[in-house]
Structure formats: C-alpha cells, structure tokens
Amino acid sequence: MxxxxxxxxxxxxxxxxxxxxxxxxxxxxxxxxxxxxxxxNAVFGHxxxxxxxxxxxxxxxxxxxxxxVPEVLGDTSETxxxxxxxxxxxxxxxxxxxxxxxxxxxxxxxxSSGVLDxxxxxxxxxxxxxxxxxxxxRVRGDSMIDADIxxxxxxxxxxxxxxxxxxxxxxIDGETTLKRLIKQGSxxxxxxxNQNYPDLIPSTSLTIQGIAKSVMxxx
Amino acid sequence: MxxxxxxxxxxxxxxxxxxxxxxxxxxxxxxxxxxxxxxxNAVFGHxxxxxxxxxxxxxxxxxxxxxxVPEVLGDTSETxxxxxxxxxxxxxxxxxxxxxxxxxxxxxxxxSSGVLDxxxxxxxxxxxxxxxxxxxxRVRGDSMIDADIxxxxxxxxxxxxxxxxxxxxxxIDGETTLKRLIKQGSxxxxxxxNQNYPDLIPSTSLTIQGIAKSVMxxx
DNA sequence: ATGTTCTATGAAAACTTGTTCACTGTCAAG
DNA sequence: CTTGACAGTGAACAAGTTTTCATAGAACAT
Numbered sequence: 001m002x003x004x005x006x007x008x009x010x011x012x013x014x015x016x017x018x019x020x021x022x023x024x025x026x027x028x029x030x031x032x033x034x035x036x037x038x039x040x041n042a043v044f045g046h047x048x049x050x051x052x053x054x055x056x057x058x059x060x061x062x063x064x065x066x067x068x069v070p071e072v073l074g075d076t077s078e079t080x081x082x083x084x085x086x087x088x089x090x091x092x093x094x095x096x097x098x099x100x101x102x103x104x105x106x107x108x109x110x111x112s113s114g115v116l117d118x119x120x121x122x123x124x125x126x127x128x129x130x131x132x133x134x135x136x137x138r139v140r141g142d143s144m145i146d147a148d149i150x151x152x153x154x155x156x157x158x159x160x161x162x163x164x165x166x167x168x169x170x171x172i173d174g175e176t177t178l179k180r181l182i183k184q185g186s187x188x189x190x191x192x193x194n195q196n197y198p199d200l201i202p203s204t205s206l207t208i209q210g211i212a213k214s215v216m217x218x219x
Numbered sequence: 220m221x222x223x224x225x226x227x228x229x230x231x232x233x234x235x236x237x238x239x240x241x242x243x244x245x246x247x248x249x250x251x252x253x254x255x256x257x258x259x260n261a262v263f264g265h266x267x268x269x270x271x272x273x274x275x276x277x278x279x280x281x282x283x284x285x286x287x288v289p290e291v292l293g294d295t296s297e298t299x300x301x302x303x304x305x306x307x308x309x310x311x312x313x314x315x316x317x318x319x320x321x322x323x324x325x326x327x328x329x330x331s332s333g334v335l336d337x338x339x340x341x342x343x344x345x346x347x348x349x350x351x352x353x354x355x356x357r358v359r360g361d362s363m364i365d366a367d368i369x370x371x372x373x374x375x376x377x378x379x380x381x382x383x384x385x386x387x388x389x390x391i392d393g394e395t396t397l398k399r400l401i402k403q404g405s406x407x408x409x410x411x412x413n414q415n416y417p418d419l420i421p422s423t424s425l426t427i428q429g430i431a432k433s434v435m436x437x438x
Numbered sequence: 439a440t441g442t443t444c445t446a447t448g449a450a451a452a453c454t455t456g457t458t459c460a461c462t463g464t465c466a467a468g
Numbered sequence: 469c470t471t472g473a474c475a476g477t478g479a480a481c482a483a484g485t486t487t488t489c490a491t492a493g494a495a496c497a498t
Contacts, residue, residue: 005444024244024284027485039447044487049444063282063454063485065243147438148367155438167438216435219366219374219386224474246455258477263457268474282455282484 004053011035011046012055016068025064144178146193153217157210167193167212170200178212223272230254230265231274235287244283363397365412372436376429386412386431389419397431 004012014034018026026034031043050056059065139153147167149155155169155178162168164183170190179190179200190200223231233253237245245253250262269275278284358372366386368374374397376388383402389409398409398419409419 007445019242022278022284023238023286024278024281027282028487029485037446039449040486041448041488042446045445058486059241059243061453061486062243062246065241065283067242149438212438214435214437216433218433219368219431226475247457248455256476258479259456260458260478261476264475266456277456280456280484 004050004055007035008046008049008053011043012050015056015066025066027064139178143192143194143197144180146195147180149178149193149212149215150217153215155212156214156216158213162208162211168208169210169212170208181208223269223274226254227265227268227272230262231269234275234285244285246283358397362411362413362416363399365414366399368397368412368431368434369436372434374431375433375435376431381430388429388431 011031014031015026018024018030028040028043028047031037032040035043037043047056047058051058055068057067059067139149139151139155141151144150144167149167155167157169162181164181166181167178168181168190169178170181177190177200179192182189182191182199187201192199230250233250234245237243237249247259247262247266250256251259254262256262266275266277270277274287276286278286358368358370358374361370363369363386368386374386374388381387381400383400385400386397387400387409388397389400396409396419398411401408401410401418411418
C-alpha cells in the first residue's frame with residue numbers, strides 16, 4: 001500500500017465522514033468547497049491519486065459513487081492493544097458527528113487478516129445520543145479479562161469525560177491501552193482487570209482517548 | 220407510519236440492497252432499469268411517495284443522495300426474542316449478497332425506542348468470508364445467560380448449516396428463539412443455556428434461521 | 439539537469455441525473 | 469361519481485457532476 005499524502009488523507013477522511021454523517025457520498029464540488037479549492041480539478045486529481053494508491057475506487061461517470069477499499073495493517077508487535085481510532089492514520093475510521101438519521105461508527109474485524117474497517121449505522125432520529133468520532137479497538141492480550149474483555153474482542157470507544165470506574169482507552173508511552181480509570185481523591189490511576197498486571201500510575205500526564213462503551217465478541 | 224405498497228417496498232429494498240452492495244445509492248435510472256420502467260418518472264413518483272410516507276429522505280437536486288428514515292416497530296408481546304431479520308417485513312433489513320468490497324449487514328439498537336436498523340460494513344476484499352443476509356437479534360430474556368448472552372445484548376446471526384453445539388436462531392411456533400442446537404445421533408433438539416428453561420424438542424419440523432456468530436454488549 | 443509527483447488554477451466540454459410537463463388508466467373511499 | 473392515491477408512458481429541460489484540456493510552481497529523487 002502506497003503512503004497517502006496529508007492532503008489525500010484529509011480528503012479521504014472527509015469523504016468517509018461525509019458518508020457517515022449524510023449516508024451518501026460528497027460530490028467533487030462538495031469536497032472542493034470543504035477544502036476551499038478554486039478548481040474542481042484539484043479534487044479530481046486527488047481522487048485519481050487515491051484510486052491509484054488503491055484506497056478508493058471510483059465509478060467512472062457516476063455521481064457521488066465510490067467504494068472504499070479497506071486498508072490492511074501490517075503485523076504489530078506484542079502491544080496489548082492496537083489502537084485503530086483517529087490519530088493513528090494506519091486506519092482511517094469513521095468519525096460520526098451527526099444527530100439526524102445516521103450516527104455512530106462501528107467496526108468489524110475479520111479474524112484471519114486482522115483488518116479493521118468502518119461501518120455506518122443509521123440511528124433513530126428520536127435517539128439524540130451522539131457518538132462523535134467513535135472508534136474501535138481490537139483487544140490484544142488479557143489485561144482486562146476480569147471485565148470480560150478478552151483477546152480478540154473488539155471494543156467500541158467513544159470520546160468523553162470519563163468517570164471513576166469507566167473503562168478507558170488511555171495513551172501511555174505512545175501506546176494505547178485499555179484500563180479501568182480509578183479516581184481516589186486527588187489520585188488518578190489506571191487499573192488492569194487482571195491481578196497479574198500492576199496498576200499504572202501516570203508520571204506526568206494521562207491522555208484519555210475515550211470511554212469503552214460496548215464490546216463485540218465472537219461466539 | 221403509513222403502509223408502503225408492494226412496489227414501494229420493493230423499490231426501497233432495492234435501494235437499500237444497492238447501498239449495501241455498492242456503497243452508494245442507485246440513480247433514478249438505475250432503479251428504472253432494475254424494474255424495467257419505460258419512464259424515469261415512474262421511479263420519481265415512487266420516490267416521492269416513499270418520502271411522503273416518511274421512510275426515505277431525498278436531497279433535492281443532488282445525485283444519488285438519500286437518507287433512510289428508520290422504521291419504528293410497534294410494541295411486541297413478551298416474546299423471548301424479537302426477530303428482526305429477513306422474513307419479518309416490519310423491518311426492512313439489509314440483505315447483503317455480495318463478495319467484493321462490501322458485505323454483511325449489521326444492526327444497531329437504541330435502547331429507548333427498540334428501533335433496529337441496518338448498517339453496512341465494508342469488508343476486506345481479501346477476506347472471502349461472505350455473510351449473505353446476516354441479521355440481528357436483540358435478545359430479550361435470560362434463556363442464554365449461561366452462554367453469556369444476556370437481556371439487551373445484540374446477536375449477529377448468519378445463515379448457514381449449523382453444527383452440533385452452535386447457538387442458533389430457530390423458528391418455533393412462529394416465534395424466533397435463541398438456543399443451542401444439540402444433535403445426538405438421530406435426535407435433534409434445542410437447549411437453553413439456563414437451567415430454569417426446559418429443552419425444546421421439536422414436534423414436527425425445526426426451522427433454523429441462522430447461526431449466532433457474535434454478540435455485542437454494552438459495557 | 440531532468441524527470442516525477444504533488445499541488446493547484448481556470449475554463450470548458452461532456453455526461454449524468456433529478457425534475458417537470460402532458461397524458462392515460464385503475465381502483466377504493468367518501 | 470368525484471376525489472385521491474397508485475401506477476405508468478414519453479419527452480424534454482435544467483441542474484448537477486464528472487472529466488478533459490491547457491498551464492505552472494514546488495519539492496524531491498536520480
């Protein structure tokens with residue numbers, strides 16, 4: 001897979017976000033307006049590049065018609081959790097900002113390839129629950145087994161302010177881990193749901209990327 | 220919610236299937252070709268009707284741009300499981316027949332309204348696993364708690380030939396229930412994963428609607 | 439130096455697509 | 469027995485959209 005440039009990545013992300021929010025693709029003019037291009041051809045070129053690099057498939061001549069080609073991840077090390085949300089551009093995942101009839105991005109994984117991709121789910125317009133920029137973690141390791149989150153499960157994480165006891169995706173040493181957040185008075189630390197793992201007491205700062213809201217398991 | 224006519228339902232279903240398969244909406248002329256209309260206006264009228272009845276939202280002037288308005292179910296009785304897959308046309312759910320870069324329809328539920336809707340998930344083209352007409356069950360009741368499937372969970376069911384020990388969605392007395400399939404010699408019966416429930420031995424025939432493959436839980 | 443890629447403008451062409459108009463007919467409800 | 473919803477034909481229009489052409493600077497590798 002060829003690397004995408006920043007602009008190409010931004011455009012691809014915008015297109016995905018547009019689909020997630022509106023349930024249909026943006027036109028070239030929509031993208032042009034978003035990025036303040038003076039010419040539609042600027043967009044056109046980027047789309048061609050995206051197609052050439054294999055991440056987007058265009059349907060020639062058809063309006064607002066594309067397919068996303070899932071991006072494949074390389075093998076990772078023995079990281080406990082592989083972060084696959086916004087911020088890591090190995091996977092561009094749906095960010096879903098919306099409230100009307102579409103919301104919430106969810107992932108699926110295919111056990112063989114370890115590929116994670118986005119999906120869109122239309123929600124009821126009556127449900128005003130928004131999940132802006134939800135993302136997914138595929139869990140690796142056993143640090144949360146006491147919370148019934150096991151290796152291979154997929155966790156859906158939503159941004160927000162975590163409360164005491166929430167299971168959070170936290171950024172520590174450049175890696176994302178899934179832990180339970182403990183607030184005791186002025187002390188804040190992270191606790192694994194497995195007695196074999198020690199508590200993680202943040203040295204300087206603690207970056208919470210989101211709160212784990214649901215978990216999807218193979219039966 | 221006004222009732223849809225057969226043709227309207229067919230067109231709406233086709234549109235959904237098209238999105239699920241191609242990831243973009245069909246044009247009016249695509250629909251026209253599918254249904255062998257001689258005039259685009261036939262389609263146009265149907266789309267207007269669908270919008271008037273509140274199940275589809277058009278974006279005037281924009282090409283291949285629609286939104287699906289989720290259809291709401293009425294209240295059901297105390298059925299153990301509410302079936303919301305193909306066959307029940309109270310909900311038109313994505314049937315996804317495809318193999319290329321899009322597959323598998325999944326639902327989400329909103330706890331307040333009981334609305335179930337479809338979503339689309341693009342799979343990796345390298346993963347040849349197909350899930351034609353997958354659907355979802357929202358579990359009600361506790362008949363499967365020993366298999367860690369609890370009230371409120373959502374189960375993803377895929378069609379297929381079940382093996383001994385699979386958890387299946389079975390049609391019994393016109394209702395769908397979730398049970399484990401037991402094959403003992405020539406005997407076949409269904410077993411609840413809760414000792415308080417008796418085994419279900421089918422009298423005449425047993426209709427298996429699919430195999431539960433994964434379960435999604437709120438944390 | 440030279441070629442390639444990325445970036446972008448500006449205009450126009452060509453095609454796709456939604457929309458409208460005029461017209462016909464069936465069927466059920468009031 | 470009129471009204472309205474439903475279903476459809478056929479043609480044409482207007483707008484939306486993609487695509488092509490011509491042009492060019494910046495960054496970067498060979």
